[in-house]
Amino acid sequence: MENKLRILVTGASHGIGRAIAKKLADAGHDVTAAARGKEALSALQKETGCRTAAGDVGCETFVRGLFDTIRNEGGLDVLINNAGISYIGLLQDMSLDEWSRIFRTNITSMFLTCREAIPVFLARGRGSIVNVSSVWGNVGASCEVAYSATKGAVNSFTRALAKELAPSNIRVNAAAFGTIDTSMNGFLSDEERRGLEEEIAMGRFGSPEEAADLVIDLALRNPYLTGEVVTMDGGWI
Secondary structure (H helix, E strand, C coil): CCCEEEEEEECCCCHHHHHHHHHHCCCEEEEEEEEECCHHHHHHHHCCCCCCEEEECCCCHHHHHHHHHHHCCCCCCCCEEEECCCCCCCCHHHHHHHHHHHHHHHHHHHHHHHHHHHHHHHCCEEEEEEEEEEEHHHCCCCCHHHHHHHHHHHHHHHHHHHHHHHCCEEEEEEEEEEEEEEHCCCCCCHHHHHHHHCCCCCCCCCCCCHHHHHHHHHHHCCCCCCCCCEECCCCCC
């Protein structure tokens, strides 16, 4: 396996983030799992032994405190920005508070964690960042305008920051997923789920573990790969 690395995974209490944290911890890496769900983080810690940090990564105070701890405990090699929420509905029915919340969770959190991680990586002479995106960031989706806008921003953020950091041996990539079988899609009825599966060339949703494998591959391997948004959607879009 790779050398033991210090890795921060945000949005790690469930779904893709949990699968990423578990796989990395099981492989022997020093993982810090950050999320708002204290009970879910506690269960993850008991199962894997990873460190946990309960709080909102869209909050500057929390992120600064988190990185104070990370620096005191030896630094960081890899940052995986997975925290994210969705909003389903017409744009005309969306409140400003809802708009602000989705941008804070999906985009501001990335700004805050990257801003803190970059000086740590610069001091070490290397680093890797992976941002979790969506196919809707590539093409947009009706009734998911705000979510699509945040994921489009993730893609542009990734490409731009990669150019900024490449001379410093810090890679930045993103994984844009299609329909992954997580709680984010729990609102679908059985009929809606079957209809969506019929639209996907592979005929099924992806699993969190499959998504985690791609993120880990982008994070830990391919040393010449940076500035890429790699799409995995089972041939859907």
